[in-house]
Amino acid sequence: MDIAVIGLGLIGGSLLRALAAHGHRVTGYDAAAETREAARALAKQAGAPRSGDAWRVADSVAEAVAGTEVAVLAVPLPAIPGVLAGLAGYPGLITDVTSVKGPVRDLLDGSRFVGGHPMAGKESSGFPAADPRLFDGCAWVLCLEPDDPDPADWLTLARLFTRLGARVVPVTAAEHDRAMAEISHVPHLLAAALSALLAGNPLAGTLAAGSFRDGTRVAATRPELIAAMCGGNAPAVRRVLAGVVEDLESFGRELEHDDPIAALTAGLRAPSELRRGWPPRPGAPVEVPAEVEALLALGRAGGWVSAINDGTVAGLRPETDRNCS
Structure with a gap:
Protein backbone atom coordinates (compact mmCIF):
# COMPACT_ATOMS: atom_id res chain seq x y z
CA MET A 1 0.00 0.00 0.00
CA ASP A 136 3.06 -3.53 19.52
CA GLY A 137 0.10 -4.30 21.76
CA CYS A 138 -1.10 -0.68 22.00
CA ALA A 139 -4.75 0.34 21.86
CA TRP A 140 -5.41 2.27 18.62
CA VAL A 141 -8.70 4.14 18.49
CA LEU A 142 -10.47 4.28 15.12
CA CYS A 143 -13.67 6.32 15.12
CA LEU A 144 -17.05 5.27 13.77
CA GLU A 145 -20.36 7.08 13.97
CA PRO A 146 -23.77 5.34 14.17
CA ASP A 147 -24.90 7.01 10.95
CA ASP A 148 -21.83 5.94 8.94
CA PRO A 149 -23.28 4.20 5.88
CA ASP A 150 -20.34 1.90 5.16
CA PRO A 151 -17.41 0.88 7.37
CA ALA A 152 -15.19 -0.02 4.38
CA ASP A 153 -12.61 2.73 5.04
CA TRP A 154 -12.62 1.91 8.75
CA LEU A 155 -11.97 -1.75 7.97
CA THR A 156 -9.08 -0.81 5.66
CA LEU A 157 -7.33 1.07 8.46
CA ALA A 158 -8.19 -1.55 11.07
CA ARG A 159 -6.58 -4.21 8.90
CA LEU A 160 -3.51 -1.99 8.41
CA PHE A 161 -2.99 -1.20 12.09
CA THR A 162 -3.77 -4.65 13.53
CA ARG A 163 -1.06 -5.99 11.25
CA LEU A 164 1.33 -3.58 12.96
CA GLY A 165 0.46 -5.30 16.25
CA ALA A 166 -2.09 -2.76 17.55
CA ARG A 167 -5.43 -3.51 19.25
CA VAL A 168 -7.98 -1.42 17.34
CA VAL A 169 -10.78 0.06 19.47
CA PRO A 170 -13.94 1.23 17.65
CA VAL A 171 -15.67 4.22 19.31
CA THR A 172 -17.42 7.43 18.32
CA ALA A 173 -15.51 10.71 18.38
CA ALA A 174 -17.52 11.97 21.36
CA GLU A 175 -16.96 8.75 23.33
CA HIS A 176 -13.24 8.95 22.64
CA ASP A 177 -12.97 12.58 23.73
CA ARG A 178 -14.85 11.94 26.97
CA ALA A 179 -12.64 8.93 27.77
CA MET A 180 -9.47 10.87 26.98
CA ALA A 181 -10.55 13.67 29.31
CA GLU A 182 -10.96 11.03 32.03
CA ILE A 183 -7.76 9.03 31.60
CA SER A 184 -5.31 11.52 30.07
CA HIS A 185 -6.25 15.19 29.87
CA VAL A 186 -7.53 15.75 33.42
CA PRO A 187 -4.70 13.62 34.89
CA HIS A 188 -2.23 15.98 33.18
CA LEU A 189 -3.93 18.94 34.89
CA LEU A 190 -3.97 17.15 38.25
CA ALA A 191 -0.25 16.38 37.86
CA ALA A 192 0.41 20.06 37.14
CA ALA A 193 -1.55 21.13 40.23
CA LEU A 194 0.40 18.71 42.44
CA SER A 195 3.72 19.83 40.94
CA ALA A 196 2.88 23.43 41.82
CA LEU A 197 3.11 22.43 45.51
CA LEU A 198 6.90 22.43 45.09
CA ALA A 199 6.98 26.20 44.58
CA GLY A 200 8.87 27.80 47.46
CA ASN A 201 8.79 24.49 49.33
CA PRO A 202 12.31 22.96 49.44
CA LEU A 203 11.38 20.62 52.31
CA ALA A 204 8.62 19.03 50.23
CA GLY A 205 11.04 18.69 47.31
CA THR A 206 13.51 16.81 49.52
CA LEU A 207 10.91 14.48 51.05
CA ALA A 208 8.94 13.75 47.86
CA ALA A 209 9.26 10.12 46.79
CA GLY A 210 7.30 7.46 44.92
CA SER A 211 3.74 8.67 45.28
CA PHE A 212 4.69 12.21 44.26
CA ARG A 213 6.84 10.96 41.38
CA ASP A 214 4.10 8.69 39.99
CA GLY A 215 1.38 11.28 40.45
CA THR A 216 3.27 14.10 38.72
CA ARG A 217 5.27 12.38 35.96
CA VAL A 218 3.19 13.75 33.08
CA ALA A 219 3.45 17.31 34.40
CA ALA A 220 6.93 17.36 32.83
CA THR A 221 5.33 17.16 29.38
CA ARG A 222 5.85 20.30 27.29
CA PRO A 223 3.21 22.85 28.40
CA GLU A 224 2.30 23.55 24.77
CA LEU A 225 1.33 19.91 24.24
CA ILE A 226 -0.76 19.72 27.44
CA ALA A 227 -2.50 22.99 26.55
CA ALA A 228 -3.21 21.82 23.00
CA MET A 229 -4.81 18.54 24.02
CA CYS A 230 -6.78 19.96 26.97
CA GLY A 231 -7.81 23.12 25.15
CA GLY A 232 -8.81 21.17 22.06
CA ASN A 233 -11.04 18.98 24.24
CA ALA A 234 -12.24 21.79 26.52
CA PRO A 235 -15.96 20.84 26.88
CA ALA A 236 -15.21 17.26 27.94
CA VAL A 237 -12.28 18.32 30.14
CA ARG A 238 -14.45 20.84 32.00
CA ARG A 239 -17.13 18.24 32.70
CA VAL A 240 -14.68 15.61 33.92
CA LEU A 241 -12.67 18.14 35.94
CA ALA A 242 -15.83 19.26 37.73
CA GLY A 243 -16.53 15.66 38.73
CA VAL A 244 -13.00 15.17 40.05
CA VAL A 245 -13.19 18.41 42.05
CA GLU A 246 -16.46 17.16 43.57
CA ASP A 247 -14.76 13.90 44.58
CA LEU A 248 -11.88 15.79 46.20
CA GLU A 249 -14.31 18.00 48.08
CA SER A 250 -16.06 14.85 49.27
CA PHE A 251 -12.78 13.60 50.74
CA GLY A 252 -12.43 16.98 52.44
CA ARG A 253 -15.84 16.58 54.05
CA GLU A 254 -14.88 13.10 55.25
CA LEU A 255 -11.85 14.61 56.95
CA GLU A 256 -14.22 16.76 59.01
CA HIS A 257 -15.97 13.73 60.56
CA ASP A 258 -15.51 12.88 64.20
CA ASP A 259 -13.72 9.73 62.99
CA PRO A 260 -12.01 10.87 59.75
CA ILE A 261 -10.09 7.61 59.40
CA ALA A 262 -13.24 5.52 59.29
CA ALA A 263 -14.97 8.00 56.95
CA LEU A 264 -12.04 8.09 54.55
CA THR A 265 -11.65 4.32 54.59
CA ALA A 266 -15.23 3.93 53.43
CA GLY A 267 -14.82 6.58 50.74
CA LEU A 268 -11.57 5.13 49.43
CA ARG A 269 -12.68 1.51 49.23
CA ALA A 270 -14.39 1.65 45.82
CA PRO A 271 -11.57 3.59 44.07
CA SER A 272 -9.02 1.17 45.54
CA GLU A 273 -10.88 -1.85 44.19
CA LEU A 274 -11.27 -0.22 40.77
CA ARG A 275 -7.55 0.52 40.52
CA ARG A 276 -6.53 -2.97 41.65
CA GLY A 277 -8.84 -4.39 38.97
CA TRP A 278 -7.10 -2.43 36.23
CA PRO A 279 -6.09 -3.28 33.58
CA PRO A 280 -8.76 -5.88 32.82
CA ARG A 281 -7.66 -9.28 31.59
CA PRO A 282 -8.59 -10.21 28.02
CA GLY A 283 -11.58 -12.49 27.91
CA ALA A 284 -12.47 -15.12 25.35
CA PRO A 285 -12.04 -14.30 21.65
CA VAL A 286 -15.18 -13.08 19.89
CA GLU A 287 -16.21 -12.68 16.29
CA VAL A 288 -18.54 -9.86 15.28
CA PRO A 289 -20.01 -8.85 11.93
CA ALA A 290 -18.24 -6.07 10.05
CA GLU A 291 -21.10 -3.66 10.76
CA VAL A 292 -21.05 -0.26 12.46
CA GLU A 293 -23.33 -1.02 15.40
CA ALA A 294 -21.65 -4.36 16.17
CA LEU A 295 -18.22 -2.73 16.10
CA LEU A 296 -19.32 0.14 18.36
CA ALA A 297 -20.87 -2.33 20.80
CA LEU A 298 -17.52 -4.12 21.02
CA GLY A 299 -15.67 -0.87 21.74
CA ARG A 300 -18.21 0.30 24.31
CA ALA A 301 -17.74 -2.99 26.18
CA GLY A 302 -14.02 -2.25 26.44
CA GLY A 303 -13.21 -4.72 23.68
CA TRP A 304 -10.94 -4.39 20.71
CA VAL A 305 -10.33 -5.75 17.22
CA SER A 306 -7.39 -8.10 16.73
CA ALA A 307 -7.82 -9.00 13.05
CA ILE A 308 -10.02 -8.32 10.04
CA ASN A 309 -11.32 -11.41 8.25
CA ASP A 310 -13.56 -11.80 5.21
CA GLY A 311 -16.95 -10.49 6.32
CA THR A 312 -16.22 -10.72 10.05
CA VAL A 313 -14.03 -9.09 12.65
CA ALA A 314 -12.01 -11.02 15.24
CA GLY A 315 -11.67 -9.41 18.63
CA LEU A 316 -11.52 -9.75 22.39
CA ARG A 317 -13.75 -8.52 25.20
CA PRO A 318 -12.13 -7.90 28.60
CA GLU A 319 -13.12 -9.76 31.73
CA THR A 320 -15.40 -7.69 33.96
CA ASP A 321 -15.48 -9.86 37.09
CA ARG A 322 -11.84 -9.85 38.19
CA ASN A 323 -11.52 -10.65 41.90
CA CYS A 324 -9.73 -7.68 43.47
CA SER A 325 -9.45 -9.11 46.96
Whole structure:
Protein backbone atom coordinates (compact mmCIF):
# COMPACT_ATOMS: atom_id res chain seq x y z
CA MET A 1 0.00 0.00 0.00
CA ASP A 2 1.22 3.55 -0.76
CA ILE A 3 1.00 5.64 2.43
CA ALA A 4 2.01 9.18 3.38
CA VAL A 5 2.90 10.18 6.94
CA ILE A 6 2.74 13.92 7.60
CA GLY A 7 4.70 14.84 10.72
CA LEU A 8 7.73 12.80 11.79
CA GLY A 9 7.85 13.22 15.54
CA LEU A 10 7.76 10.26 17.90
CA ILE A 11 4.42 8.89 16.68
CA GLY A 12 4.74 9.83 13.00
CA GLY A 13 8.36 8.73 12.82
CA SER A 14 7.56 5.43 14.52
CA LEU A 15 4.66 4.85 12.16
CA LEU A 16 6.84 5.65 9.13
CA ARG A 17 9.37 3.07 10.25
CA ALA A 18 6.76 0.45 11.23
CA LEU A 19 4.92 0.71 7.90
CA ALA A 20 8.17 0.45 5.95
CA ALA A 21 9.22 -2.57 8.00
CA HIS A 22 5.93 -4.25 7.03
CA GLY A 23 6.59 -3.75 3.34
CA HIS A 24 4.49 -0.66 2.58
CA ARG A 25 5.69 2.09 0.24
CA VAL A 26 5.88 5.04 2.60
CA THR A 27 6.59 8.73 2.07
CA GLY A 28 7.16 11.04 5.01
CA TYR A 29 7.14 14.80 5.44
CA ASP A 30 7.91 17.11 8.33
CA ALA A 31 7.81 20.90 8.48
CA ALA A 32 11.29 20.96 10.06
CA ALA A 33 14.11 20.63 7.52
CA GLU A 34 16.42 19.03 10.09
CA THR A 35 13.84 16.32 10.78
CA ARG A 36 13.47 15.61 7.07
CA GLU A 37 17.24 15.25 6.76
CA ALA A 38 17.42 12.95 9.78
CA ALA A 39 14.68 10.75 8.27
CA ARG A 40 16.48 10.62 4.92
CA ALA A 41 19.77 9.71 6.59
CA LEU A 42 18.18 6.87 8.57
CA ALA A 43 16.37 5.60 5.47
CA LYS A 44 19.71 5.18 3.71
CA GLN A 45 21.13 3.31 6.69
CA ALA A 46 18.08 1.04 6.92
CA GLY A 47 17.55 0.67 3.17
CA ALA A 48 15.97 -2.53 2.00
CA PRO A 49 18.29 -4.41 -0.39
CA ARG A 50 15.64 -4.71 -3.09
CA SER A 51 14.45 -1.09 -3.03
CA GLY A 52 17.47 1.01 -2.04
CA ASP A 53 15.66 3.09 0.59
CA ALA A 54 13.31 1.99 3.38
CA TRP A 55 11.12 5.05 2.82
CA ARG A 56 11.09 8.33 0.92
CA VAL A 57 11.01 11.83 2.42
CA ALA A 58 9.25 14.64 0.53
CA ASP A 59 9.73 18.41 0.80
CA SER A 60 6.02 19.34 0.98
CA VAL A 61 2.68 17.92 2.04
CA ALA A 62 1.43 17.88 -1.55
CA GLU A 63 4.52 15.98 -2.74
CA ALA A 64 4.21 13.48 0.11
CA VAL A 65 0.57 12.57 -0.55
CA ALA A 66 0.76 12.50 -4.36
CA GLY A 67 -0.24 9.06 -5.60
CA THR A 68 -0.83 7.58 -2.14
CA GLU A 69 -3.87 5.65 -0.97
CA VAL A 70 -3.73 6.70 2.69
CA ALA A 71 -2.46 9.88 4.36
CA VAL A 72 -1.76 9.91 8.10
CA LEU A 73 -1.72 13.31 9.82
CA ALA A 74 0.76 12.97 12.68
CA VAL A 75 0.85 16.62 13.71
CA PRO A 76 -0.64 18.40 16.77
CA LEU A 77 -4.20 19.69 16.54
CA PRO A 78 -3.15 23.36 16.07
CA ALA A 79 -1.01 22.39 13.07
CA ILE A 80 -3.73 20.53 11.15
CA PRO A 81 -5.31 23.62 9.47
CA GLY A 82 -1.91 24.45 7.99
CA VAL A 83 -1.59 20.95 6.54
CA LEU A 84 -4.97 21.01 4.83
CA ALA A 85 -3.86 23.25 1.95
CA GLY A 86 -1.46 20.52 0.83
CA LEU A 87 -4.33 18.01 0.90
CA ALA A 88 -6.59 20.02 -1.43
CA GLY A 89 -8.23 17.63 -3.87
CA TYR A 90 -6.65 14.56 -2.26
CA PRO A 91 -8.85 11.55 -3.17
CA GLY A 92 -7.34 9.06 -0.74
CA LEU A 93 -8.26 8.03 2.77
CA ILE A 94 -7.13 10.36 5.57
CA THR A 95 -6.58 9.47 9.21
CA ASP A 96 -4.78 11.14 12.09
CA VAL A 97 -3.14 10.39 15.45
CA THR A 98 -4.23 13.37 17.58
CA SER A 99 -5.56 12.95 21.11
CA VAL A 100 -8.83 14.80 20.34
CA LYS A 101 -11.21 13.53 17.71
CA GLY A 102 -14.26 15.82 17.48
CA PRO A 103 -12.38 18.98 16.39
CA VAL A 104 -10.32 17.06 13.80
CA ARG A 105 -13.48 15.51 12.35
CA ASP A 106 -14.94 19.00 11.98
CA LEU A 107 -11.80 20.25 10.20
CA LEU A 108 -11.81 17.28 7.79
CA ASP A 109 -15.55 17.44 7.07
CA GLY A 110 -16.16 16.46 3.44
CA SER A 111 -13.01 14.31 3.17
CA ARG A 112 -12.65 10.54 3.33
CA PHE A 113 -11.64 10.66 6.96
CA VAL A 114 -11.46 8.14 9.82
CA GLY A 115 -10.22 9.63 13.08
CA GLY A 116 -7.48 7.70 14.83
CA HIS A 117 -5.45 7.82 18.03
CA PRO A 118 -2.77 5.29 18.97
CA MET A 119 -2.38 5.09 22.75
CA ALA A 120 1.39 4.79 22.50
CA GLY A 121 4.30 6.95 23.51
CA LYS A 122 7.29 7.35 25.78
CA GLU A 123 9.01 10.13 27.65
CA SER A 124 11.44 10.95 24.83
CA SER A 125 10.16 12.73 21.74
CA GLY A 126 11.08 13.68 18.19
CA PHE A 127 12.24 11.59 15.24
CA PRO A 128 15.40 10.34 16.98
CA ALA A 129 13.14 8.56 19.50
CA ALA A 130 11.07 6.84 16.77
CA ASP A 131 10.65 3.11 17.31
CA PRO A 132 9.08 0.77 14.71
CA ARG A 133 7.82 -1.47 17.53
CA LEU A 134 6.13 1.35 19.43
CA PHE A 135 2.65 0.11 18.50
CA ASP A 136 3.06 -3.53 19.52
CA GLY A 137 0.10 -4.30 21.76
CA CYS A 138 -1.10 -0.68 22.00
CA ALA A 139 -4.75 0.34 21.86
CA TRP A 140 -5.41 2.27 18.62
CA VAL A 141 -8.70 4.14 18.49
CA LEU A 142 -10.47 4.28 15.12
CA CYS A 143 -13.67 6.32 15.12
CA LEU A 144 -17.05 5.27 13.77
CA GLU A 145 -20.36 7.08 13.97
CA PRO A 146 -23.77 5.34 14.17
CA ASP A 147 -24.90 7.01 10.95
CA ASP A 148 -21.83 5.94 8.94
CA PRO A 149 -23.28 4.20 5.88
CA ASP A 150 -20.34 1.90 5.16
CA PRO A 151 -17.41 0.88 7.37
CA ALA A 152 -15.19 -0.02 4.38
CA ASP A 153 -12.61 2.73 5.04
CA TRP A 154 -12.62 1.91 8.75
CA LEU A 155 -11.97 -1.75 7.97
CA THR A 156 -9.08 -0.81 5.66
CA LEU A 157 -7.33 1.07 8.46
CA ALA A 158 -8.19 -1.55 11.07
CA ARG A 159 -6.58 -4.21 8.90
CA LEU A 160 -3.51 -1.99 8.41
CA PHE A 161 -2.99 -1.20 12.09
CA THR A 162 -3.77 -4.65 13.53
CA ARG A 163 -1.06 -5.99 11.25
CA LEU A 164 1.33 -3.58 12.96
CA GLY A 165 0.46 -5.30 16.25
CA ALA A 166 -2.09 -2.76 17.55
CA ARG A 167 -5.43 -3.51 19.25
CA VAL A 168 -7.98 -1.42 17.34
CA VAL A 169 -10.78 0.06 19.47
CA PRO A 170 -13.94 1.23 17.65
CA VAL A 171 -15.67 4.22 19.31
CA THR A 172 -17.42 7.43 18.32
CA ALA A 173 -15.51 10.71 18.38
CA ALA A 174 -17.52 11.97 21.36
CA GLU A 175 -16.96 8.75 23.33
CA HIS A 176 -13.24 8.95 22.64
CA ASP A 177 -12.97 12.58 23.73
CA ARG A 178 -14.85 11.94 26.97
CA ALA A 179 -12.64 8.93 27.77
CA MET A 180 -9.47 10.87 26.98
CA ALA A 181 -10.55 13.67 29.31
CA GLU A 182 -10.96 11.03 32.03
CA ILE A 183 -7.76 9.03 31.60
CA SER A 184 -5.31 11.52 30.07
CA HIS A 185 -6.25 15.19 29.87
CA VAL A 186 -7.53 15.75 33.42
CA PRO A 187 -4.70 13.62 34.89
CA HIS A 188 -2.23 15.98 33.18
CA LEU A 189 -3.93 18.94 34.89
CA LEU A 190 -3.97 17.15 38.25
CA ALA A 191 -0.25 16.38 37.86
CA ALA A 192 0.41 20.06 37.14
CA ALA A 193 -1.55 21.13 40.23
CA LEU A 194 0.40 18.71 42.44
CA SER A 195 3.72 19.83 40.94
CA ALA A 196 2.88 23.43 41.82
CA LEU A 197 3.11 22.43 45.51
CA LEU A 198 6.90 22.43 45.09
CA ALA A 199 6.98 26.20 44.58
CA GLY A 200 8.87 27.80 47.46
CA ASN A 201 8.79 24.49 49.33
CA PRO A 202 12.31 22.96 49.44
CA LEU A 203 11.38 20.62 52.31
CA ALA A 204 8.62 19.03 50.23
CA GLY A 205 11.04 18.69 47.31
CA THR A 206 13.51 16.81 49.52
CA LEU A 207 10.91 14.48 51.05
CA ALA A 208 8.94 13.75 47.86
CA ALA A 209 9.26 10.12 46.79
CA GLY A 210 7.30 7.46 44.92
CA SER A 211 3.74 8.67 45.28
CA PHE A 212 4.69 12.21 44.26
CA ARG A 213 6.84 10.96 41.38
CA ASP A 214 4.10 8.69 39.99
CA GLY A 215 1.38 11.28 40.45
CA THR A 216 3.27 14.10 38.72
CA ARG A 217 5.27 12.38 35.96
CA VAL A 218 3.19 13.75 33.08
CA ALA A 219 3.45 17.31 34.40
CA ALA A 220 6.93 17.36 32.83
CA THR A 221 5.33 17.16 29.38
CA ARG A 222 5.85 20.30 27.29
CA PRO A 223 3.21 22.85 28.40
CA GLU A 224 2.30 23.55 24.77
CA LEU A 225 1.33 19.91 24.24
CA ILE A 226 -0.76 19.72 27.44
CA ALA A 227 -2.50 22.99 26.55
CA ALA A 228 -3.21 21.82 23.00
CA MET A 229 -4.81 18.54 24.02
CA CYS A 230 -6.78 19.96 26.97
CA GLY A 231 -7.81 23.12 25.15
CA GLY A 232 -8.81 21.17 22.06
CA ASN A 233 -11.04 18.98 24.24
CA ALA A 234 -12.24 21.79 26.52
CA PRO A 235 -15.96 20.84 26.88
CA ALA A 236 -15.21 17.26 27.94
CA VAL A 237 -12.28 18.32 30.14
CA ARG A 238 -14.45 20.84 32.00
CA ARG A 239 -17.13 18.24 32.70
CA VAL A 240 -14.68 15.61 33.92
CA LEU A 241 -12.67 18.14 35.94
CA ALA A 242 -15.83 19.26 37.73
CA GLY A 243 -16.53 15.66 38.73
CA VAL A 244 -13.00 15.17 40.05
CA VAL A 245 -13.19 18.41 42.05
CA GLU A 246 -16.46 17.16 43.57
CA ASP A 247 -14.76 13.90 44.58
CA LEU A 248 -11.88 15.79 46.20
CA GLU A 249 -14.31 18.00 48.08
CA SER A 250 -16.06 14.85 49.27
CA PHE A 251 -12.78 13.60 50.74
CA GLY A 252 -12.43 16.98 52.44
CA ARG A 253 -15.84 16.58 54.05
CA GLU A 254 -14.88 13.10 55.25
CA LEU A 255 -11.85 14.61 56.95
CA GLU A 256 -14.22 16.76 59.01
CA HIS A 257 -15.97 13.73 60.56
CA ASP A 258 -15.51 12.88 64.20
CA ASP A 259 -13.72 9.73 62.99
CA PRO A 260 -12.01 10.87 59.75
CA ILE A 261 -10.09 7.61 59.40
CA ALA A 262 -13.24 5.52 59.29
CA ALA A 263 -14.97 8.00 56.95
CA LEU A 264 -12.04 8.09 54.55
CA THR A 265 -11.65 4.32 54.59
CA ALA A 266 -15.23 3.93 53.43
CA GLY A 267 -14.82 6.58 50.74
CA LEU A 268 -11.57 5.13 49.43
CA ARG A 269 -12.68 1.51 49.23
CA ALA A 270 -14.39 1.65 45.82
CA PRO A 271 -11.57 3.59 44.07
CA SER A 272 -9.02 1.17 45.54
CA GLU A 273 -10.88 -1.85 44.19
CA LEU A 274 -11.27 -0.22 40.77
CA ARG A 275 -7.55 0.52 40.52
CA ARG A 276 -6.53 -2.97 41.65
CA GLY A 277 -8.84 -4.39 38.97
CA TRP A 278 -7.10 -2.43 36.23
CA PRO A 279 -6.09 -3.28 33.58
CA PRO A 280 -8.76 -5.88 32.82
CA ARG A 281 -7.66 -9.28 31.59
CA PRO A 282 -8.59 -10.21 28.02
CA GLY A 283 -11.58 -12.49 27.91
CA ALA A 284 -12.47 -15.12 25.35
CA PRO A 285 -12.04 -14.30 21.65
CA VAL A 286 -15.18 -13.08 19.89
CA GLU A 287 -16.21 -12.68 16.29
CA VAL A 288 -18.54 -9.86 15.28
CA PRO A 289 -20.01 -8.85 11.93
CA ALA A 290 -18.24 -6.07 10.05
CA GLU A 291 -21.10 -3.66 10.76
CA VAL A 292 -21.05 -0.26 12.46
CA GLU A 293 -23.33 -1.02 15.40
CA ALA A 294 -21.65 -4.36 16.17
CA LEU A 295 -18.22 -2.73 16.10
CA LEU A 296 -19.32 0.14 18.36
CA ALA A 297 -20.87 -2.33 20.80
CA LEU A 298 -17.52 -4.12 21.02
CA GLY A 299 -15.67 -0.87 21.74
CA ARG A 300 -18.21 0.30 24.31
CA ALA A 301 -17.74 -2.99 26.18
CA GLY A 302 -14.02 -2.25 26.44
CA GLY A 303 -13.21 -4.72 23.68
CA TRP A 304 -10.94 -4.39 20.71
CA VAL A 305 -10.33 -5.75 17.22
CA SER A 306 -7.39 -8.10 16.73
CA ALA A 307 -7.82 -9.00 13.05
CA ILE A 308 -10.02 -8.32 10.04
CA ASN A 309 -11.32 -11.41 8.25
CA ASP A 310 -13.56 -11.80 5.21
CA GLY A 311 -16.95 -10.49 6.32
CA THR A 312 -16.22 -10.72 10.05
CA VAL A 313 -14.03 -9.09 12.65
CA ALA A 314 -12.01 -11.02 15.24
CA GLY A 315 -11.67 -9.41 18.63
CA LEU A 316 -11.52 -9.75 22.39
CA ARG A 317 -13.75 -8.52 25.20
CA PRO A 318 -12.13 -7.90 28.60
CA GLU A 319 -13.12 -9.76 31.73
CA THR A 320 -15.40 -7.69 33.96
CA ASP A 321 -15.48 -9.86 37.09
CA ARG A 322 -11.84 -9.85 38.19
CA ASN A 323 -11.52 -10.65 41.90
CA CYS A 324 -9.73 -7.68 43.47
CA SER A 325 -9.45 -9.11 46.96
